[in-house]
Structure formats: C-alpha cells, structure tokens
Amino acid sequence: MVTTLKASTRILELANEFPFLFDTLVEISPKLKRLRNPILQKTIGRRATLTDVSKMAKVPLNRLFILLSESISKNANETVVIDKDAKEQGEWQEELERRQRKLKDLVLGLHAGEEVEGLQSEFKEILVDISATEIAEMEQSLISSGELTAQQVTSLCDLHVQVFKESLDVQQKPETTPGHPIHTYMNENKEAQRLINVLKDNPDDSTIEELKKIVIHYTRLQNQLFPLLEKAGITGPSTVMWAKQDEIREMINNLNESNLNELLIAIEEMIYKEENILFPMSLENLSEYDWVKVRTGEEEIGYAWITPGLDWKPISPIDIHQVDQEPESPRINLNTGSLTLKEIDLLLRHLPLDISFVGIDEEVKYYSATDNRIFPRSPAVIGRSVINCHPSKSYDKVQKIMTYFKEGKKDKAIFWIQMKGRFFLISYYAVRDDDGEFVGTLEATQDITEVRSLEGEQRLLDWE
The missing domain is CATH 1.20.120.520 (nmb1532 protein domain like)
Incomplete structure (x- = not known):
C-alpha cells in the first residue's frame, strides 16, 4: 500500500491511520504535544495540514515530509510518496486565502447593513467548518488593514457571533485539567x-x-x-x-x-x-x-468565586533546568550611594505609589509589585506593548504621550480620576539621560485622597 504526503494532508487523518505518528510528532518538536489534546483534535486538528504543523514546529516542510515518511516506513512497513508539487501547495495556500477573503466580505457585509440570514446563506460553504482561529485572524486582518477600526469591530461583534453561532455550537467546548x-x-x-x-x-x-x-x-x-x-x-x-x-x-x-x-x-x-x-x-x-x-x-x-484545582502538572523549563539559588548580589553603585538588588527591589515595592517603566521601544520593562496596587498588574505584562495595556478607547491618548516624549515636545502628562470614593493622581514622565536623550517613560499612580484633605501643620509624631 502507498501513502502520499502533501502540503494539504490533514494531520489528524494521517495520525488516526498511523497512531504512532503522535509520538513521532512530539519527537520532532515538543510544541506538537498539543495535538494529542482531544479538544484540539476537534478544532485545530480537524483542519490542520502538514503546512500548519510545519509552522507550529518551526520545521521546514520538506524536513517534516522526510521525518514522517521515515516513521511510516519503519513502523507500518508502507511505501510513502512525497508530493512536493509547488502547484498543489500554491493551490492550498490560495484556498486558505480565499476563505479569509470570504470571511472578511461576510463581516464587511454586516457592517454595510446586510441581513444576517442572507449572509449566512451566501457564505454557507465556509461557515460549515469555521474555526475560532479563523474568526480571530479575520478580525485581526480587518483591523490591521484599516478596513475596520477596533471600535467598529467591537460595535458589531455580537452580530459577528450570531452569524457564526450555528457552526460554533456544534464544536466541543474546551476540556482541561483542574488547575489549568x-x-x-x-x-x-x-x-x-x-x-x-x-x-x-x-x-x-x-x-x-x-x-x-x-x-x-x-x-x-x-x-x-x-x-x-x-x-x-x-x-x-x-x-x-x-x-x-x-x-x-x-x-x-x-x-x-x-x-x-x-x-x-x-x-x-x-x-x-x-x-x-x-x-x-x-x-x-x-x-x-x-x-x-x-x-x-x-x-x-485573584479569582472570582473559584479556587483552582491542583491536578494540572505542567512541565516548565524550570523543571528541566534546575537553577541553584543565586548568591547574594554585590552592591551596585548608583548616582548617589550604592544598594544591593534586594534593597533596590524592596525600596521600589515600598514606595507610597505604584510605578511602571516603559522602554524606548514602548514595551513595559518593569512595574513595582506593591501589596495594594491601584491598577492590577502581573508578570505577563512585562514585554507587552504599553498601548495594549490600555482599553482601545485610550490608544490615541497613550500613543500621543509616547510620541511627544520621544520628540522632546513634552516631559510630563498629568491626569486625575475619582473611583469608588477615592481620588487618584496618574502621572507620566519622560525619562532622559544626562545628555537629554529619551530612554523611556515613568508612570506613577498615587491615591491622594488623604493628602487632599490635609490642613494646617503636623510637626509632632502622633502614634497614639
């Protein structure tokens, strides 16, 4: 018997025919372990091709062909033919692009006021097996291309879901382990x-x-x-x-x-x-x-109502590469004085305000993990574009501050808001070196409710 591998071969169909390929895929790249997930097999696995697998594993397609064919020949004693026809690969890529164009046309039709039922009928062909990722790619493409703004997509996103609902309803919802x-x-x-x-x-x-x-x-x-x-x-x-x-x-x-x-x-x-x-x-x-x-x-x-389970036991790089406890760091000479890294960290965490630092590339480099932050932050924010740390309605304002700071037009921007009976001061400062070169932005947020109510003087210690 002969098996033919093509760029458009669906990985789940292939792996179901040759179950040992699941082990082969993990050997090719640990990233492909996710293809064992029963839920993913009903979503991405249902449609994923060898081209998709190549991209996921960051392995050249020709190399993937060879590794899979060797595994099939060895474990199933079957002849494998590799079809590397550029025409076939091109046709498959064209099909993916055609589906995306159709999805965009559908959504643009919604925004033009066309009826949901008519669009569902017109685009029934692609709605049969639409995936969550395809919907995401379509929305992102519309925003990136400027065909629709994020605000426009948001305004009709409920209608978008209504159009795709019939297809989404038949897909199995994710099932994961407690703790995930x-x-x-x-x-x-x-x-x-x-x-x-x-x-x-x-x-x-x-x-x-x-x-x-x-x-x-x-x-x-x-x-x-x-x-x-x-x-x-x-x-x-x-x-x-x-x-x-x-x-x-x-x-x-x-x-x-x-x-x-x-x-x-x-x-x-x-x-x-x-x-x-x-x-x-x-x-x-x-x-x-x-x-x-x-x-x-x-x-x-924190969590809303739920305490996470403990069953999920992921393997992380820390588990693989155990790191010895680092020795105490030496003192670092600063502009005035010297401190250890521990002292610097504790000092910043004990400031009576929350601070964040955004680098010249407009990515978050640091935030002070104070015990009672006014606006929640977590380690996942490090490396994130500062624009994406704010609601879309604030994008223009944040971008203007960054641009003016870089161009040297302004050095600070001050805002104040009231929330839950408290008064907050939010300040942005351009951070420049001794030569006046811009190196980043300092954001400081402080609850000044009590400060605003102060009157007169207090010169004596009052701990009673």
Whole structure:
C-alpha cells in the first residue's frame, strides 16, 4: 500500500491511520504535544495540514515530509510518496486565502447593513467548518488593514457571533485539567451563569453584589491571557473583548433596576464568546510553557468565586533546568550611594505609589509589585506593548504621550480620576539621560485622597 504526503494532508487523518505518528510528532518538536489534546483534535486538528504543523514546529516542510515518511516506513512497513508539487501547495495556500477573503466580505457585509440570514446563506460553504482561529485572524486582518477600526469591530461583534453561532455550537467546548487556567476561567463562567439564572427569577441585592465579582475574571484575562496572545501575534480578538468587558464594567458601575437585564445579557454573551472563540483559539496557539506563565501570575490578581484545582502538572523549563539559588548580589553603585538588588527591589515595592517603566521601544520593562496596587498588574505584562495595556478607547491618548516624549515636545502628562470614593493622581514622565536623550517613560499612580484633605501643620509624631 502507498501513502502520499502533501502540503494539504490533514494531520489528524494521517495520525488516526498511523497512531504512532503522535509520538513521532512530539519527537520532532515538543510544541506538537498539543495535538494529542482531544479538544484540539476537534478544532485545530480537524483542519490542520502538514503546512500548519510545519509552522507550529518551526520545521521546514520538506524536513517534516522526510521525518514522517521515515516513521511510516519503519513502523507500518508502507511505501510513502512525497508530493512536493509547488502547484498543489500554491493551490492550498490560495484556498486558505480565499476563505479569509470570504470571511472578511461576510463581516464587511454586516457592517454595510446586510441581513444576517442572507449572509449566512451566501457564505454557507465556509461557515460549515469555521474555526475560532479563523474568526480571530479575520478580525485581526480587518483591523490591521484599516478596513475596520477596533471600535467598529467591537460595535458589531455580537452580530459577528450570531452569524457564526450555528457552526460554533456544534464544536466541543474546551476540556482541561483542574488547575489549568482555562479550567478555572470556565468554572468561573459556570458560577456567573448560575448567579445570572438566580437573578432572572429573583433580583436580590446580595446576588447582584456576588455577580459583580466577574470583574476579577475579566481583569485576569486582560492581564494574564491577553499579553500571551499578543506575543503570539494575536491582537484583534483581545482588543475587541477588552472593549466589551469594559462596557460590562461600566454597566456594573452604573447599575440600577432598569439596566440589570441588559447587564445579564451582556455577561452571558461574553461567556459564549470566551468559551466558543477565545478559549479554543488560545489552546490552539499557546504552548504549555505559555500556560505556565499565565498560571504563575494569577494569584496576584485573584479569582472570582473559584479556587483552582491542583491536578494540572505542567512541565516548565524550570523543571528541566534546575537553577541553584543565586548568591547574594554585590552592591551596585548608583548616582548617589550604592544598594544591593534586594534593597533596590524592596525600596521600589515600598514606595507610597505604584510605578511602571516603559522602554524606548514602548514595551513595559518593569512595574513595582506593591501589596495594594491601584491598577492590577502581573508578570505577563512585562514585554507587552504599553498601548495594549490600555482599553482601545485610550490608544490615541497613550500613543500621543509616547510620541511627544520621544520628540522632546513634552516631559510630563498629568491626569486625575475619582473611583469608588477615592481620588487618584496618574502621572507620566519622560525619562532622559544626562545628555537629554529619551530612554523611556515613568508612570506613577498615587491615591491622594488623604493628602487632599490635609490642613494646617503636623510637626509632632502622633502614634497614639
């Protein structure tokens, strides 16, 4: 019998015919271990080709052909023919591009006011097996190309989901091990749905207060999961979902009897988007080590209702390469005086304000991990574009500050806001070296509620 390998060969079909290939794939690259995941086999594995596998493993396609053919010949004693026809590969790439163009045409039709039912009928061919990643790529492409702004995509994202709903409904929802971040997110969603169901029958104040904890869930997504997606090159979906989550926050802040039902619907729709688009897409695109990084910073932000399980036991580089405890660092000579790294770290964490430093490349380099940060931060923010650390409605303002600082037009920007009965001062400062060259931006946030109320003088110690 003869097996033919092509660029468009679907990996799951091949691996189901030759189950030993799952072990071969992991030997080729540990990143391919994810293809064993039953949920991914129903999403990315269902459509993933050898071209996709080549990209995931960062292995040349020709090399992948050879390794797979050797494994099949050895373990199944079968002849393998490698079809490296450039024409066939080109046709497959054209098919992928055609699907993306069709998806974009569909969404642009929505924004032009066309009816959902008519678009579903017109584009039925591609809607049959649409994946979460394809939807994400389409939204990101529309934003990157300038065909739609992030605000425009956000404004009609509920309609986008309505168009894709029939296809998304038949796909299995992610199933992960207790302790995995997706498992925790989904358990929080279950509790949120339970509270929503209670409020639909009996809108009592205590249950409403409990539901407000959903904000913690959104904060963790924005600070833990979204930065990792951005590093994987996926920015569109997180931009849109952040904006929708901020709309929910605004509803919670202005909640009254008349808009309670609107809030419940918005949270339910967000649950659907997370579990049918965001989570499957994230599992397809993030590595096991990425999920370790997501999990590592979760405690700093906290959980809504749920305590994560302990069953998930990921392997991280730390497990593989055990690092001896570093000796105490020497003193570092500063402009005035000298400190150890430990002393510097403790000093910055004990400042009566929160600080962050953004480098000249506009990426977050540092934040002070104070005990009671005003705006939550976690290690996943390091290396993240400062633009993506803010809601999309603030993009222009943040970019203007960065540009003016770099060009030397301004040296500081000051804002103040009131939130939950407190008064906060938010300051941005251009950091320049002794020659006046711009090296980055310092952001400082301080609760000045008590400071604003001071009068007269206090010269004596008053600890009584």
